[in-house]
Amino acid sequence: MSPRIELGRFLDTEESCELSVDKLMTGRTAIIAKTGYGKSWTLRRIAEQLLDLGYPLGIIDPEGEHVSLAEAYDMLIISPDGDVDLAKEGSPERLAKAAVRGVSFVLDLSKYMTKPEVAAGLVADVIKALMDQKGDGFLVMVDEARELAPERGARSQLGKHASTTETWITALATRGRKRGVGLVFTTQRPQLVSKTVLSQAENKIVLRVEYNADLAAIGKFLGLDKAVIRRIRRLNQGEAYIEGPFVDRAGFIRVGEVKTAHLGSTPQVKPRPPPSLSEVVSYITADLGRLVAAEEAAAEAEKPEAPPAEPREKARVEEKVRKISVGLESAFTMPSERLTSPELRDLLEERNKARKMLELLEESREEMREEVYEFLREEYERTLNEFEAKIAPYRREAKISELVLEAALKDRELKLRFLDGQARGFLYGIRTWRVRRRLEREIRELEERLARVREILSSLE
Template sequence: MIFGNIIGKGTTKEFKFLVTGDAKKFDFVQVLNKEKYVLANILEIERDENQTIAFCGIIGFIDNGLLSILRSPLEPGSEVLYASDDLVMEILGLTDNKNGAFIGHLYGRSNIKVFLDINKLLSKHISIIAKSGFGKSYTVSVLIEELLEKKVPIVIIDPHGEYSTLKYPNDNLKDLEKLSKFGLEKRGFIENIKEYSPNIEVNTDAIPLKLSSSNVYGKELINLLPTKLSNNQLSILYSCLKDLNSNSSIDDLLIRLELEENSAKWTLINIIEYLRNQNILSDSFTPFNELVKQGTCSIINLRGVKPELQEVVVFKLLNDLFNERKKQNIAPFFLVLEEAHNFLPERSFGEAKSLPIIRQIFSEGRKFGLGACLISQRPSRVDKSCISQCTTQIVLKVTNPNDVKAVSNYVEGLTLEMEKELSNLPAGTAVITGVVDLPLVVEIRPRKSKHGGVAVDLFNEEKVENKKPLDEIEKYNNKDLIPIIVPRTTINDFRIMSGKKNVKVKLIPCAIFSCLGQDEFNIIVNLANGDAVMDFETGKGERFLFDIKDISTQQRNILNIALKFKESFTAAELFSRSNVQFSEIYDIINILTAKGYLKKEGNFYSVNRPYSNILRLPSFKCHEKIEYTSIEFNELMEDRVKIDFVKDFLSNYFKIKNCKECFLVSYY
């Protein structure tokens, strides 16, 4: 296809031509020069009343298998042609790379795929920049999907809980149409995703994240404290640490601090107690080889965690993982750092506890196979020493002048024309550098998994027949959204599996309780029948609630002691833990046995079900996700068991940190 002919003055780097064909900005064109085709890129197009002129930047030509540059300008009058895909791929060095990460198509060239070198990602670093709402997280998720399919271990620092939807297949109709055009299929990665959080009250579907309390000593302890200490406080702290050893606990330090005579110790004690009470440090910490595992993406969900604590968690976690990687105790892995400007700010924009270890990872991580991905909407506020270490950059739409300037300062090969285009990039389009020697404009491929910015719509596929309006749920009257436990099976899946055309929907009232025993765990209680839910399709589970009004206070105390035995026990063993007379134990045991609380086998006793189920509740722990959504339903079950009764009952055995009402969706 002929686009036009070269006119006017040209150089070895640029030329212009009179447009007679359907030329577009960013199109690649070719011009014959001494029996070799030269590749160029249309940088800008101008039109007046009489003519249209395109301005092109020259890329080069292939000579003896190598990319060469022009040494003399192109001849005026030469024909400018639409460049063939083969020529573009040959000169740019773009080849199908089965071992690479497929990120998208060259803009305007659906036949030319763009791949990122996975070995390069793990040995070097990448930055992804865009203004808020223009596809940072979406692009990162595309990259994560590719890495998961290549079994690369991934750790994501996720301040806002955006990445948990990687578990589920994409259900966006527009994305599904695009996926077919890209030759891809929707897919969820639920088997590859593990989500951890220091706050499972907010992030109910997450596993509790516990950080190692070992070697929390000296400088590391100071970095773990959420506030900056004064010189006086530092002096007191160092004085106390000298009297302790590396195996001492935070409690040992607090005891030593109380012996100090300086009044400044009280503020310091309060700060250290605050850290201890966050319950993020533990001897039974989350294993490092569980966080970094081949084919697994570990999401560190920090939603609901205070900013100062987020910095502490990120510092401690990355410091431990980096040290383990240096010792080769864990595999090479890829670190994704969302909202990077909060964790590694430029000096003029504040300080962060996490900055030193992240700076070390960016400067030394490549030696140990630790690649990092830095994501930010404010590159001007990100530490320059870290962002300059990124050899691959993906830049989507950026409009803030300071951020545009920051991008142009660290992105290699970015031309003045391309810099001007950063604020005009279409949605889903990025400028990528580091793949080849030149910046590429790439159309990012659609996600295979569900996008985190899309609200859950349980019934978007078909209306439910004989629906009841939301305001029939009295406690949510006049509200648009109610808390729903996200079902594992969609209504369409149930329709296919059951063979039913008209599927009805039942809402089961439930409550999720965040409990603290030896460990922290969440359980969901069915308020229609009082069961601890184990089957999230039907709401069925194990009964554990019981009314203990038919026994005396003393008998109740003995029953509570009996509940602490994991196995059967004798009367003598029960007596040794109680404060009653031995003669009374037999009378109480006989009463509890007669009323069905205990059962006797020979000389041994055990607690009957459902009473013994209270001890098994930690094994009923769940990681279900709650989302607020509008819903249509056919039946609403009555909450026969009141949430306050359940809370009071559980309080006898566990510390209740939080409880939330919600609804479980069941199909029939």
């Protein structure tokens, strides 16, 4: 039986909604949602579930939103300030070879967007190299396909170079299955995504969508019926309609929490423990002559066993615990000055203005031609997305602060409970009186700090 991951729970029965890993890793999956309703969240939920099981994947990330996955998982960051800068050193072919052996990566395109021809070339080279490798299943995840595979006439940050990335993402969508390479792509504007790519998606995850043109594209190219589309307009944040070969039954779900053969047939998907990332960085950036010599020598030697998965998982858990224990010591400095800075207040004010402009545009839609409406909405959404990208690091810091403060608060409560559970007596009461007072004082302070952080988080959403 194919391994499965849990995407969330069905709204009607609260039963677990599980996805077939095989159908996901070699299939074509579309994730569609209006801004702010869970598109990137859903992609990350799937990525984390697969990484937890040891399945490799690569995220092509135009906005740099997913590099934080490397804090919890062993993933290469491809960017000028990451592990490898493929624009200056290394080889996409060697990256692809490492990837199909079990190495996951994030290609952070946000660091290359000032040179669109470089960004487009990297995407094309990486996809081509992955399709040339015939491994045991690898998943490419593209966050916001509109930027990399736009419909003819739609605008992209890559400008004229978007035709290069569109060509290779289309090739991946139409021919990747035979090569064991799957595709998951997201978009908030299905109307502006290549219809060839959109129509290839047999697996569909559709969160809230409101614009008539986008709903029409979903109905036409994904084959959803009118009753489903009517309900999609009213979905709450994090709710989605799901159907396709990768799920046992179609239906509406709530997405769960996040913490990432031969030529003619679909290859069997296999998890495999990757080599160490330091070895991979050296491998990808190595001089070609030394690399060939090393591989020839390795071929003559006995092949070493793959490193066991359990120690790696243990190390990962220990690292998480270490980070939290360090964080407890800094709980009384939270929220940081960054989270209460005038710069953040200004960003939130501008972000809220952009949201209001979108609302006003929707209210005034009947007063203008459809072409004018589409042009203005695209401009307003681009502005809003720029502010959201700038706010994202503050949001991540606030969530970490909330976690650390909750942990520190629970730590003090447990210590107080421990004292209450000890043997009673006059001398014991004298000895523990100061400790109790300190713990009670710290609990009050932590509760106040946690309330401030949650207020900040609320403003950032």
